[in-house]
Amino acid sequence: MKIVKKLLSEGLSKQEVFEKASSDGLNLKKVAKQLSIYPDDRESNKYNKANNILIGLYSLIVAIGLIGFIPMLTEFQAVGMVLVLSFALLIPGAIIYCIYKKQSLGYLILCFFLFKGVLDSFKGIETDPLAVWVGVSINVCLIIYIVVLKNKLFPHQNFFNTKKDNNGFVVFTKI
Numbered sequence: 001m002k003i004v005k006k007l008l009s010e011g012l013s014k015q016e017v018f019e020k021a022s023s024d025g026l027n028l029k030k031v032a033k034q035l036s037i038y039p040d041d042r043e044s045n046k047y048n049k050a051n052n053i054l055i056g057l058y059s060l061i062v063a064i065g066l067i068g069f070i071p072m073l074t075e076f077q078a079v080g081m082v083l084v085l086s087f088a089l090l091i092p093g094a095i096i097y098c099i100y101k102k103q104s105l106g107y108l109i110l111c112f113f114l115f116k117g118v119l120d121s122f123k124g125i126e127t128d129p130l131a132v133w134v135g136v137s138i139n140v141c142l143i144i145y146i147v148v149l150k151n152k153l154f155p156h157q158n159f160f161n162t163k164k165d166n167n168g169f170v171v172f173t174k175i
Contacts, residue, residue, distance in 0.1 A: 001026075004034040014040065014173045035172035039102050039153040047152050054149060055099055057142065058110065062092040104157060107150040111159075114139045114146070 003026070007017045014035045021031040069088065073081050095113075098106025118139045125132045147159060156163060156171045163171045 001030060001034045004031055008035075008038060014038070018172070029168065029170065032170040032172050036154075036157060036170045037104050039104075040173055043153050043155070044102055047149060050149050051099065051102060051153070054145065055096055057145075058092070058096060058099070061142075062089070062096075102153060104150065104154050107146050107153075108160065111143055111146050114143050118143075 004017055004021070007020060008014070012020070017035060018028070018031060022028055066085075066088065073084060076084060091113075095106050095110050099110065118136050121132045121135050121139070150157075150159065156173055165171055
């Protein structure tokens with residue numbers, strides 16, 4: 001719903017946007033669901049530094065992964081390298097963008113990929129157990145950091161979905 005995004009960008013609070021949507025006769029369930037993906041301004045400002053730290057850490061992890069990927073890139077021609085690199089940066093770039101914009105879906109997707117990384121790490125435990133355990137501990141620490149940060153930014157949400165009130169409306173702000 002573009003009108004919700006527009007009203008929020010004009011500086012209206014979430015409650016004011018909901019009241020305006022109610023007076024305009026919009027579908028309030030859809031409006032509430034749309035409002036729930038954005039953090040409240042107070043929480044957004046309060047945890048901005050922690051969010052920037054997360055972006056920096058994830059960017060560093062992506063950069064280290066790309067450095068490890070360089071030997072494989074030498075097998076491609078220049079056009080192939082560009083295509084492979086752009087595809088390899090597509091998902092991390094989208095995740096970083098979502099986290100930068102403080103959209104709740106970005107935190108969930110990042111946790112999914114980190115958890116998948118933990119599970120995939122155990123496949124190589126026989127070759128280098130120390131490296132596997134270091135990687136697993138880094139991923140687990142990041143998952144914990146992300147879960148805590150998301151719960152701070154979106155106290156009105158569960159981790160996987162949004163809470164609903166007794167009337168069936170999605171809760172979009174801190175109660």
